[in-house]
Amino acid sequence: MPKIAILDDYHDVVLKWIDWSVLPDDYEIGLFTKPFADENVAAEALQGFEIIVANRERTPFPRSLLERLSDTKLLVTTNMRNLAIDMVAARENGIMVCGTKVISGPAAEMAWGLILSLTKKIPEENAVMHDDGWQVQFGEVLKGKTLGIVGVGKLGSMVARYGLAFDMNVIGWSENLTDERCAELGIQRVDKKTIFKDSDIMTIHQLLSDRTRGLVGAHEFSLMKPTSYLINTARGPIVDEDAMVDALKNKRIAGAGLDVYDKEPLPIDHPLRSLNNVILTGHTSNLSRDNWMICYGEALENVQAWLKGDPIRVLNEG
Amino acid sequence: MTKIAVLDDYLDQFRDYADWGSLPDGCDVAFFNDHLGYDEDKIAESLKDFDIILGIRERTPFPESQISKLPNLKLLITTGMHNTSFDFKGAKKHGVVVCGTKTLSHPTIEHTWALILGATKFISAKDRVMHADGWQAGMSVGLKDKTLGVLGLGRLGSQVAKIGQAFGMNVIAWSQNLTQERCDEVGGIQCVDKDTLLKDSDVLTIHYKLSDRSRGMISAKEFGLMKPSAYLVNTSRGPIIEEQDLIDALKNKTIAGAAIDVFWVEPLAKDHPIRKLDNALLTGHTGYVMKENHEVNFLNAIEVITDFLSGSPINVIE
Numbered sequence: 324m325p326k327i328a329i330l331d332d333y334h335d336v337v338l339k340w341i342d343w344s345v346l347p348d349d350y351e352i353g354l355f356t357k358p359f360a361d362e363n364v365a366a367e368a369l370q371g372f373e374i375i376v377a378n379r380e381r382t383p384f385p386r387s388l389l390e391r392l393s394d395t396k397l398l399v400t401t402n403m404r405n406l407a408i409d410m411v412a413a414r415e416n417g418i419m420v421c422g423t424k425v426i427s428g429p430a431a432e433m434a435w436g437l438i439l440s441l442t443k444k445i446p447e448e449n450a451v452m453h454d455d456g457w458q459v460q461f462g463e464v465l466k467g468k469t470l471g472i473v474g475v476g477k478l479g480s481m482v483a484r485y486g487l488a489f490d491m492n493v494i495g496w497s498e499n500l501t502d503e504r505c506a507e508l509g510i511q512r513v514d515k516k517t518i519f520k521d522s523d524i525m526t527i528h529q530l531l532s533d534r535t536r537g538l539v540g541a542h543e544f545s546l547m548k549p550t551s552y553l554i555n556t557a558r559g560p561i562v563d564e565d566a567m568v569d570a571l572k573n574k575r576i577a578g579a580g581l582d583v584y585d586k587e588p589l590p591i592d593h594p595l596r597s598l599n600n601v602i603l604t605g606h607t608s609n610l611s612r613d614n615w616m617i618c619y620g621e622a623l624e625n626v627q628a629w630l631k632g633d634p635i636r637v638l639n640e641g
Numbered sequence: 642m643t644k645i646a647v648l649d650d651y652l653d654q655f656r657d658y659a660d661w662g663s664l665p666d667g668c669d670v671a672f673f674n675d676h677l678g679y680d681e682d683k684i685a686e687s688l689k690d691f692d693i694i695l696g697i698r699e700r701t702p703f704p705e706s707q708i709s710k711l712p713n714l715k716l717l718i719t720t721g722m723h724n725t726s727f728d729f730k731g732a733k734k735h736g737v738v739v740c741g742t743k744t745l746s747h748p749t750i751e752h753t754w755a756l757i758l759g760a761t762k763f764i765s766a767k768d769r770v771m772h773a774d775g776w777q778a779g780m781s782v783g784l785k786d787k788t789l790g791v792l793g794l795g796r797l798g799s800q801v802a803k804i805g806q807a808f809g810m811n812v813i814a815w816s817q818n819l820t821q822e823r824c825d826e827v828g829g830i831q832c833v834d835k836d837t838l839l840k841d842s843d844v845l846t847i848h849y850k851l852s853d854r855s856r857g858m859i860s861a862k863e864f865g866l867m868k869p870s871a872y873l874v875n876t877s878r879g880p881i882i883e884e885q886d887l888i889d890a891l892k893n894k895t896i897a898g899a900a901i902d903v904f905w906v907e908p909l910a911k912d913h914p915i916r917k918l919d920n921a922l923l924t925g926h927t928g929y930v931m932k933e934n935h936e937v938n939f940l941n942a943i944e945v946i947t948d949f950l951s952g953s954p955i956n957v958i959e
Contacts, residue, residue, distance in 0.1 A: 333776070333777055334777070334780060336780075426783065426785075428783065428785045428809070429781060429783050432758065432762070432781075432783065432784055432785070432808065433762055433781065435754075435758055436758035436759060436761075436762040436764050437764065439751065439754055439755035439758055439759070440755060440758070440759055440764045440765070440768075442751075442755075443751070443752055443755040443924075443927070444927075445755055445756070445759045445764065445765060445922070445924065446764065446765040446768045446769070448923070448924040448925060448927055449759070449765045449922055449923055449924060450765070450769075451925070452909070452916060452923035452924065452925055453916055453917075453923065454916070455911035455912070455916070456925070457651070457907075457908035457909060457925040458651050458652060458908075458925045458926075458927055458930065460652060461652060461654065461930055461931060461932050461935075462748070462752070462927060462930060462931050463931065463932070463933075464745075464747065464748055464751065464931050464932075464933045464934070465751055466747045466751070484807045485804070485807050485808065487807070488803060488804045488806075488807035489751065489754075489804065490747070587776075588776040588777075589771065589776065591774040596771060596772055596773075596774070597772075602764065602768045603767070603768055603771035603772065604762075604764060604767040604768060604771065604777075605767060605770070605771055605775070605776040605777040605778075606777075607762075607763075607767055607777050607779075607780075607781060608781070610777065610780045610781055611780050611781045611782060611783045612780055612782075613783045614783070615780075
């Protein structure tokens with residue numbers, strides 16, 4: 324009997340929200356609601372599955388794992404890019420990889436949620452209110468402050484618009500950012516050093532690539548204001564995590580709002596978890612029912628199209 | 642000697658937020674850190690020697706019965722130019738001048754958005770599990786293309802609406818005297834009737850002054866019209882919502898959640914049932930509690946006191 328694996332459905336909703344019964348009757352679904360402990364566990368658990376539906380980068384598929392998946396023919400990932408899948412190795416091992424659309428806007432909304440929660444101390448205030456307290460500390464105003472956006476693409480532009488609506492002074496930088504693009508948005512283009520020096524709030528909206536890996540390191544933290552906040556809803560490795568922990572511990576910056584990490588899920592003993600000047604969320608910016616309906620609706624379409632011999636949204640064609 | 646009392650300095654910081662030494666010679670300022678409670682005789686005992694009292698918004702009420710127990714009182718100041726807990730006519734009867742101060746509106750606008758994003762992205766709950774050993778807690782609700790309902794399109798409401806538009810939300814508004822003309826002035830907002838506002842809003846935010854007309858404006862009937870997926874946000878005044886009806890609506894999941902900064906009696910009773918509800922995001926009337934705001938309040942309060950002592954009072958509230 325052919326088998327299909329649905330991975331990393333931490334909220335156990337994929338079978339409830341999407342009607343998989345449209346697949347041929349003889350298909351058996353294996354649901355995995357927890358991450359695999361390591362590659363060996365994954366390889367063993369996935370033996371016998373012809374089709375695997377992965378969620379973004381939650382389970383990595385390097386060559387070493389793909390080579391062991393001798394039964395797998397189709398690997399569907401949510402999103403049209405997935406840096407954790409070795410596309411070439413998949414092809415060489417006879418595994419086709421297909422992607423889906425995702426709504427990317429939620430990451431911009433999440434970034435703004437983190438900015439406001441940090442500056443208005445929402446988690447602390449909410450915590451004392453759910454106990455027996457009343458007011459912990461003073462919040463900070465955003466109006467008139469400087470918002471620095473690293474990477475002014477689709478998401479960065481959305482965040483720039485939020486910043487302008489809050490009457491912030493918005494500046495942007497990335498390697499290829501043009502004055503024209505900034506003028507369109509009504510923001511100011513600055514150089515890399517300036518964005519670190521001048522931002523009261525700095526938020527990262529770049530894709531992870533060799534060029535952006537470690538973009539924010541010890542040197543950059545040393546340029547930032549001690550009153551400033553760093554927001555990362557893009558990808559963990561864009562920031563040097565050790566340097567960040569160091570900067571936060573030593574109050575080189577005032578705080579950070581993070582949705583993404585080097586290793587996800589964040590290790591239980593990670594030092595970030597014990598810092599009180601950070602607000603942490605577990606890569607949840609894209610987790611919304613609206614988004615899941617789109618991602619998994621398309622994932623199901625991908626499976627159906629592949630079964631008919633007419634695959635769609637293929638990511639690793641030769 | 643002019644004795645001045647500054648009340649409700651819960652966070653013990655007001656001393657540093659203004660140059661109190663710039664008051665005329667002979668002024669002696671005392672700061673009260675703890676709320677004086679609601680027993681008029683006890684309050685009178687604490688405040689009987691003071692010539693001038695500076696109250697922070699409605700934190701300590703001054704009805705006529707209280708004012709009559711303060712024979713030395715000559716000037717009563719509130720931060721902001723509105724105060725529903727001060728009896729202006731009663732003060733006049735007892736020869737007490739009541740003045741207000743400048744205050745900023747953007748802290749409340751920003752706080753409203755911090756609550757909207759905090760509630761729809763579950764940031765506090767997610768942050769709590771990340772500061773323990775968890776990873777994800779709950780899905781987010783996307784805002785783009787959803788409907789923001791604004792109850793009261795005045796100075797604050799219209800600014801909150803503009804930010805909603807920056808988030809790509811569809812904004813509707815209602816208040817008793819609201820016209821489509823006023824909505825067009827703000828731009829891109831649809832004027833609807835009260836039922837439609839309640840039925841169509843995914844996020845409903847209150848920006849109304851407390852008056853006999855608005856007291857209890859949101860009660861069981863209104864909750865019954867709202868979507869089960871809707872969020873209610875209140876940064877205006879507690880009594881605009883019926884207390885027990887809100888608790889019931891949250892307990893019974895009539896609505897998805899509420900984000901509340903203002904309460905029926907403040908500080909909120911330590912054993913108040915709303916403190917126990919998971920779907921309530923709560924802050925203790927901190928929307929205006931910003932360093933920047935108190936600096937503006939107190940700078941102006943010093944001017945008010947100085948001008949009053951020189952015989953030409955400013956910012957008098959009749």
